[in-house]
Amino acid sequence: MNLELVCKDYGYDCEFVAEGKDSEIVMREFGKHVEKEHGLEYSKESLKQMFQNKYNKK
Numbered sequence: 493m494n495l496e497l498v499c500k501d502y503g504y505d506c507e508f509v510a511e512g513k514d515s516e517i518v519m520r521e522f523g524k525h526v527e528k529e530h531g532l533e534y535s536k537e538s539l540k541q542m543f544q545n546k547y548n549k550k
């Protein structure tokens with residue numbers, strides 16, 4: 493299963509999509525992108541939360 497976090501889904505006017513098979517990698521890529529492009533830093537916990545909300549994982 494391919495996992496992804498879409499920047500647009502979080503209110504940015506941006507086409508960036510972080511994707512991959514490993515949630516750790518997707519979270520890291522997304523976090524890096526948001527920090528670099530949007531000047532916002534998400535903690536590992538909030539990235540995890542976003543991911544869990546999206547994929548409803550326990």
Ligand SMILES: [Zn+2]
Pocket residue numbers: 499504506507508525526529530
């Ligand atoms: Zn973005």
